[in-house]
Amino acid sequence: MRMNRLGLACVSMCLVLSGCADGGPDVINEPKDNPAPLGPNGTPGEGGGWTGQPTGEDETPREVDDTDSDDVVITHTERFYTSVGIAVRSKDLSANPPELLVRTRTGFTRYTGAPSSEGYRFSGVPQGEYYLKTGHFYVVSDERRMEIGRNFLGRQDAVPTPHFTTPLYLNLTNLAPWQHGDGLANGSRLQLVSGQVDLTADVAIYDFVTEGQTQLNAYDVSAYGISGNFPVFEAAKGDRLYVNQLTNVFGDLLPTGERLAASAVIRSTQLPAFNFTADGVTPLVLIGALQDVPMSDVSFEWRLGNYASLTTEVHPAATPRxxxxxIEPSAHxxxxxxxxxxxxxxxxxxxxxxxxxxxxxxxxxxxxxxxxxxxxxxxxxxxxxxxxxxxxxxxxxxxxxxxxxxxxxxxxxxxxxxxxxxxxxxxxxxxxxxxxxxxxxxxxxxxxxxxxxxxxxxxxxxxxxxxxxxxxxxxxxxxxxxxxxxxxxxxxxxxxxxxxxxxxxxxxxxxxxxxxxxxxxxxxxxxxxxxxxxxxxxx
Structure with missing residues (x-):
């Protein structure tokens, strides 16, 4: 959940979205044992209902460029958020085209699309709801234009590696006194976050750390990517890493007699830009002195009984867990x-x-x-x-x-x-x-x-x-x-x-x-x- 009010212009990385198709719809009949239900006004699938069967032969795609009210245009735009602005690139849909289905009384009609200067276009689609399939997702919509792209953190030219974990060597000083976990109190732990490439990783320390210890010189350590695989870090592009220490902070007594224990960032260091390519063998070396970070308080009143009372609405046999x-930062x-x-x-x-x-x-x-x-x-x-x-x-x-x-x-x-x-x-x-x-x-x-x-x-x-x-x-x-x-x-x-x-x-x-x-x-x-x-x- 990230909020960065940078008034910088978006950088266009690619100009044309494309797709594939329409030489006319394919009519697909429903199974006879499950007829299409009608809405109150006699139209099938009202209220978001859908019958669908994504099969049938596609006709040869043709280029369609003129705008028409019966056209549906699909675009796929990727945005990459960084500290210096937003990079934008359009993705070609031709290699993995979406499908579009429209409900009928006896089944549905499948429409295939075609590349156009505006995006991936389906022509001759009647007004009303249709069902767009892309990958294992279906979207029910009546909009004539739909954007199916996603947003990402970090440089758009960052190169991913095939590894979501890497060995670490830690040489860290000035830690807050190390705490061991107990029950719902996690104890001390480390987390890695980059502001330049898309990486957040948890650190697993297999060497024993003594309670109260304020420095780490550890070899038996691994980092596990929470955000996905490790990207390649490039010093020339300014790629850096925060090393954050989270430690227990305590609130008042709970009705159970235990004190409320939370895990909070209390010290951190941001390492200088560096080069590193995760290969599963070579350790990432982290050397630095952690420093106190600016502190704030969060004050809240959470009425948990209002949530516990919803248990049977989730399922009659459910139990509350x-x-x-x-609290998380909303980077860029x-x-x-x-x-x-x-x-x-x-x-x-x-x-x-x-x-x-x-x-x-x-x-x-x-x-x-x-x-x-x-x-x-x-x-x-x-x-x-x-x-x-x-x-x-x-x-x-x-x-x-x-x-x-x-x-x-x-x-x-x-x-x-x-x-x-x-x-x-x-x-x-x-x-x-x-x-x-x-x-x-x-x-x-x-x-x-x-x-x-x-x-x-x-x-x-x-x-x-x-x-x-x-x-x-x-x-x-x-x-x-x-x-x-x-x-x-x-x-x-x-x-x-x-x-x-x-x-x-x-x-x-x-x-x-x-x-x-x-x-x-x-x-x-x-x-x-x-x-x-x-x-x-x-x-």
Whole structure:
């Protein structure tokens, strides 16, 4: 969640977006056992519902350049946020073109696109909702133009390595006295953050560190990229690294009798620019003296009982889990938002099921420029435990949460309570999704009702596939806040497989899910609330 009000012009890295297609639509009929439901006015799929089957032969693409009200134009723009401005480049969609489907009474019509000077264009698309598929995402929209690009931190010319971890050699002095962890108190730890390339990494120290120790000379150390793989660091381009020490800070006594323990940045150093390419073998050498950082206090009142009372709205069999509160810096971010992840300034977790009102004041440090505005996030998590279908003893968990993110001063300006509650009445083909069953086909209709409180601006529908050894997010749907259903396209679900569905209501006044679907989580404030299903099995 990053906010950097730099009035610098964007640098264009590429001029043309392209795609592939339209020589006329392909009509795809629905399976007869699952006819398309009609909306109140007789139109199929009203309220965000969809039937889809992304199959059919594409005709030879043709170039289309003139504007037409029946055209849909898709662009893919990547923005790279740095301390010196924003670099912009357009991505060619020809190699991996999106698909567009329009619901009909008996199935759908699939439209293929074509490269144009404006972007990837679908011609002859009737007014109203369509379904855009890109990768494993579907977006339901009625907009004639959609931007499917993403925002990134760091130099646009940074080169990634294939390694998300690297050995370290640490020679650090002037640490705050080292603390060991205990329960929900994490103890001391180190985190690495770059302001020039996209890297945030946690440090794992395998050598024993004595409590109270104020220097580290350690070889058995590794760094693990949280933001992704390590990029190549280039001294000539000014690539640097913050080394932050987080340590326990304590608040008042909790109702459990324990003191509230948070983890906060209290010392830091920014290393000079350096060269380094992670290869999994060569250690990254970190030498420096940490210094005290500017400190602030965060004062808040968090009414946890308002979250615990939502447990059965997530799922009738859910139990409340760990609440958490975090503060993160918003490096180089756009106005009213943030980009990427630049580590932590402060965080704590509370015992599972906490339902009291927590009012406290705690310190945290911030080594970053004032333009990296602190963003606060509160999350209250829930889960259900169910036996995996087809087994007698394999138990798996399904999780959900209620979350709010905002600039810190806004988050704590008043008592923290849920602004949005979970969607209600989750069902599959009209049958409540709160008990296990075998669904009637591999293209069922997922329905829900709006939350009891709050006004969603968007919904996300997340399908997860389960085996005895893994859980994989298979498909994500993004829909407008007026939607109450989505029908899964044939081919979305595999036969004889186990799934759950999570429907997330989202509320963000800056969100435009039908125009810019993949930046909605960067807009502030953001409220989210989940409802989840039990396991269901496909025939």
């Amino acid at each position: 760990l609440p958490s509160f975090s 971010g756009p106005q009213a938002g943030w980009v990427g992840y630049s580590g932590e300034l402060f965080n704590f977790m509370l015992p599972a099921g906490a339902s009291y009102t927590l009012a406290d004041r705690l310190p945290y440090g911030n080594p970053y420029p004032s333009s990296w505005r602190p963003v606060g996030t509160v999350t209250y998590s829930y889960r259900i435990l169910e036996t995996l279908p087809g087994t007698t003893s394999t138990t798996r968990s399904v999780g959900g949460s209620v979350l709010t993110s905002d600039y810190l001063e806004n988050l704590v300006a008043s008592p923290i309570v849920p602004a949005l509650t979970p969607p209600r009445g989750l069902a599959i083909d009209g049958i409540p999704a709160t008990s296990q069953r075998v669904v009637g086909s591999t293209s069922p209709i997922i329905t829900w009702q709006p939350p009891a409180n709050g006004a969603p601006t968007a919904y996300r529908v997340n399908l997860q596939r389960y085996t005895t050894t893994s859980t994989v997010t298979q498909t994500l749907f993004y829909l407008p806040g007026t939607a109450t259903e989505v029908r899964l396209p044939v081919g979305t679900l595999a036969p004889d497989a186990i799934y759950t569905v999570r429907v997330t209501a989202m509320d963000g006044p800056q969100q435009e899910v039908t125009r810019e679907p993949f930046t909605i989580f960067e807009k502030l404030p953001l409220h989210m609330a989940d409802t989840v299903s039990s396991f269901f099995t496909t025939p």
